[in-house]
Amino acid sequence: GQQVMQIPQYQHVQEGEDFTTYCNSSTTLSNIQWYKQRPGGHPVFLIQLVKSGEVKKQKRLTFQFGEAKKNSSLHITATQTTDVGTYFCATTDSWGKFQFGAGTQVVVTP
Amino acid sequence: DGGITQSPKYLFRKEGQNVTLSCEQNLNHDAMYWYRQDPGQGLRLIYYSQIVNDFQKGDIAEGYSVSREKKESFPLTVTSAQKNPTAFYLCASSIGSATYEQYFGPGTRLTVT
Numbered sequence: 186g187q188q189v190m191q192i193p194q195y196q197h198v199q200e201g202e203d204f205t206t207y208c209n210s211s212t213t214l215s216n217i218q219w220y221k222q223r224p225g226g227h228p229v230f231l232i233q234l235v236k237s238g239e240v241k242k243q244k245r246l247t248f249q250f251g252e253a254k255k256n257s258s259l260h261i262t263a264t265q266t267t268d269v270g271t272y273f274c275a276t277t278d279s280w281g282k283f284q285f286g287a288g289t290q291v292v293v294t295p
Numbered sequence: 296d297g298g299i300t301q302s303p304k305y306l307f308r309k310e311g312q313n314v315t316l317s318c319e320q321n322l323n324h325d326a327m328y329w330y331r332q333d334p335g336q337g338l339r340l341i342y343y344s345q346i347v348n349d350f351q352k353g354d355i356a357e358g359y360s361v362s363r364e365k366k367e368s369f370p371l372t373v374t375s376a377q378k379n380p381t382a383f384y385l386c387a388s389s390i391g392s393a394t395y396e397q398y399f400g401p402g403t404r405l406t407v408t
Binding site for chain 2: 191218220226227228229230233273275280281282283284285286287288290
């Protein structure tokens with residue numbers, strides 16, 4: 186089945202800096218979803234992208250779906266301590282089976 | 296309050312015992328899912344169900360069993376055949392399958408000694 190690879194696995198960021206995490210696949214994806222899991226918590230849905238080249242913004246977060254629908258990125262500007270957590274991308278196949286990436290664990294240094 | 300409940304939050308069992316984790320949702324969602332998360336790892340799909348009385352195996356179904364007798368309930372049994380059962384178990388639901396976002400419960404942390 187389709188798999189999604191996330192890089193980097195860990196991201197240490199100074200407060201105020203920007204960073205980007207990536208989600209890549211060798212096959213064309215029908216959709217990409219992004220979730221955030223705070224330490225000790227459960228994943229919370231952030232956004233879904235379905236169209237080629239789609240870009241969506243949520244305050245300081247910018248999500249992009251590649252033109253070929255094989256990759257996606259999450260860019261965070263002016264990182265804050267509230268951005269700490271693990272960010273997962275996920276995709277579904279036509280049978281409703283979800284596949285999550287391994288996640289990018291973000292640590293913010295004040 | 297609408298949402299997904301999982302109980303208990305922490306569960307301790309002796310090796311060789313079967314244990315059932317509860318997952319209930321009052322969101323009227325058709326699809327429900329069970330995931331396993333190990334420290335520092337992503338989510339791995341155990342089982343999922345898109346409709347009552349039907350369910351499919353995920354990527355790591357061996358040693359687990361589920362039932363979906365009611366729309367709002369999707370219990371997971373961790374059997375003694377599961378070789379490494381200690382993990383964080385997350386239940387989720389979505390309106391339907393495929394392109395709908397998932398809502399997660401708070402999780403159950405299972406420790407087997």
